[in-house]
Amino acid sequence: MGSEEPGRARGRVVMLVDNAVAGDSRVQKSAASAAAAGWEVFLLGASKDRKRHHWRHEGAEVRLLPKPSPLSVRRHLLRTPLVRRPLAYRDARIANYRTQWVRAWQAELRTRRAAVAADRREGREGPGLTLRHGWLYVPRLAAAATRRWVALRVRERTVLEGRRARMDGVLDRLAVVLWRTLLGRNAWRRLEPHLLDFELAFAKEIDLLRPDIIHAHDCRMLGVGARAAVRQRGAGRRVKLLWDAHEYVPGVRPHSARWQAGMCGYERAYAPYADAVATVSPTLARLLQVRHGLRELPEVLLNAPVGELTPDQREDPVPDLRELCGVGEDTPLLVYSGGMAPQRGITTVVDGLAGLPGVHAALVAPDPGARYVREIECRAADAGVGDRLHVVPYVPYWQVVPFLSRADVGVIPIHHWPNHELALITKFFEYAHARLPLVVSDVRTMAQTTRETGQGEVFQAEDTESYVRAVRAVLDVPGRYRAAYDEPGLLEQWTWEAQAQKLDRLYARLLTDEPEPLREGDENADLCGGAREDRAAAGRPVRGQGTSRDGRRRGRARGAAGQRRDGAVPR
Structure with a gap:
């Protein structure tokens, strides 16, 4: 090398x-x-x-x-919290230590009180026992006060960590202005x-x-x-x-x-x-x-997507999406393929299942075990639709089109962000070559293209009811939307070979x-x-x-x- x-x-x-x-x-x-x-x-x-x-x-x-x-470590995470939150512990480990130490102290005091109570039940009254019982009030009050003080500092530490993670505080904004002014x-x-x-x-x-x-x-x-x-x-x-x-x-x-x-x-x-x-x-x-x-x-x-496969690519067996989801041919299956993040609108797909009885949804994710994916699965379970949501892993890019073609509808529920308004994203073309009817949110470029070609329905982004109506419309007459792909030259211009x-x-x-x-x-x-x-x-x-x-x-x-x-x- x-x-x-x-x-x-x-x-x-x-x-x-x-x-x-x-x-x-x-x-x-x-x-x-x-x-x-x-x-x-x-x-x-x-x-x-x-x-x-x-x-x-x-x-x-x-x-x-x-x-x-x-260099990915934020320098402000290493600094003292005195300016932002003067009462916050400077380190999370100290906060955890102090919290546990106070709990242990109070547990010890409860044990000592129980010992005094046991002596009394056994008839061991006397000046010494009374003194022991009275003296316990001092450390108990001290422990209670310390607990409240530690809890306050821990809360301040939690607020500090949230501010540092979001970087949206006054000091963060001033830092941006300062460095722009000094360094351009x-x-x-x-x-x-x-x-x-x-x-x-x-x-x-x-x-x-x-x-x-x-x-x-x-x-x-x-x-x-x-x-x-x-x-x-x-x-x-x-x-x-x-x-x-x-x-x-x-x-x-x-x-x-x-x-x-x-x-x-x-x-x-x-x-x-x-x-x-x-x-x-x-x-x-x-x-x-x-x-x-x-x-x-x-x-x-x-x-x-690629339009022609190499001999080696054609030899690789393509996983069956329906088999991975455990659903039969007669089960309506929606598919979302791509990155998993809040702005991708995955929650709309999950929430929409409640209004679509018998319909299943597959999420083709780059990392099925990712934290956000687990949160989505918990959301589906809480809504009572967990058995109709299926998370499956990515396949090689040359298998994406035949893999997705086993679904009934391709969904693109992304939210309104400027970057989402500007382009036909990868999954749009992959769904098209899989000849899937589309259900897309009303982000500018994709909504306009979908309406012009007639290959799907458009719904209002982040509106679950609008999404459900669009899915129902497509599932009622899917052939009408698949027919759009018969337009001469439409799919041919949407191939990687033309881009290459x-x-x-x-x-x-x-x-x-x-x-x-x-x-x-x-x-x-x-x-x-x-x-x-x-x-x-x-x-x-x-x-x-x-x-x-x-x-x-x-x-x-x-x-x-x-x-x-x-x-x-x-x-």
Whole structure:
């Protein structure tokens, strides 16, 4: 695994992803199709167990790299609570110790009182016994007072932990403003320093591979790819950076204001270094162009399923969804496939079962044992529908379509978040190729497409009654909705093979483009400043997007090439 010279393929592509590859169908399909087109592909991901792993995937070499995450520890968790909650215990272990110690003290006092009472019952009255009984009032009062004091400090500790987890307190908001003011686009180093853990884990491996193209999947890998490209150019090698934006970061449900400010700033700092940009929908492509002042509209690569399988893939038996759920052919079966999180609307599916007698629902989850999945199962049990909810694991991406086809309806109950409004998500295309009638929430792009094609019904997001009505309408006449897939060319345009051709052309264009000449002053680029601040034009926000909050001024849009300083060290 040492230094490796590029082979005689069309070029060496190093793909970067912030996960363990398995379960990320877009990344796997990109690697496989690029390898099939003659590119030498290395796919680098982050190992879950901090051990190095490698295997071959459809002609591409996958390497999972250990990624220790010491920078993921929030610094404020290590600080004294005196400013936020002065009465709170500074450490949860101390709180637990003091709580248990007071309980033990009171238990001991109860035993001593019982001993005095036993002596009295046995007739052992006397001055000594009376004194012993009277003296117990002092420690009992002290123990009761200590218990209340400890309970108060424990409550303060609980409140402190909640505030620290949400990071929505006054001090948190002031910290965001402070670091934005002091560091501008580089505030992410203080707000989300764990992003540097990816840099330290991936940098050496990328440098040893000496890529011709770095394909950075999503925001976290953008900075890693940008810095690697700078190092390669500094060593005299020509390399191109492709940023594949899977999501609209300002539109993702934020973990906190700190997270959103840090991630948005990180994306803005490194977007100018991309030689080309790809994304998942036309709407998101236009937003990215405006937000980052890109010269060209990003290439749209839909999250569509593969249409043709390899001989090895065809040999693998496909699990039977109905068999895994334990239901027969005559049982109406709904299916949801994808990530499990509150904003995905899974509770609507569970709550809707009460209004759909005899209907079962399957949740195809990446981790059936995850905490949120267990909470969903408990919710179903409490509602009396636990026997009609089935959680099953993911299957390989090439088996998803035939696996899902055993259901009767595909559901997409996601909530209104800007990122959800912008694209046709992966499961939309997978359901379509499985020829499933759809029931989708009224998020903009999917609702509009579903109404236009007639492939399903739309309901009001987070409205269980509306969802139940939509499911009933589809189950009453499923053939009407399946007929939409007979429209010539509809499914053909929604295949990964069509997207792979565009990706191949994009790779080829990157390597045939002439390198940009240095502009006056670039020889002395600010080695600490990195890319110049772009002046992205303000675009019309989508619903829920609101005003940009990444702490940057706006002005005339400029091209990415005009913002990047070749040879500068991005920060």
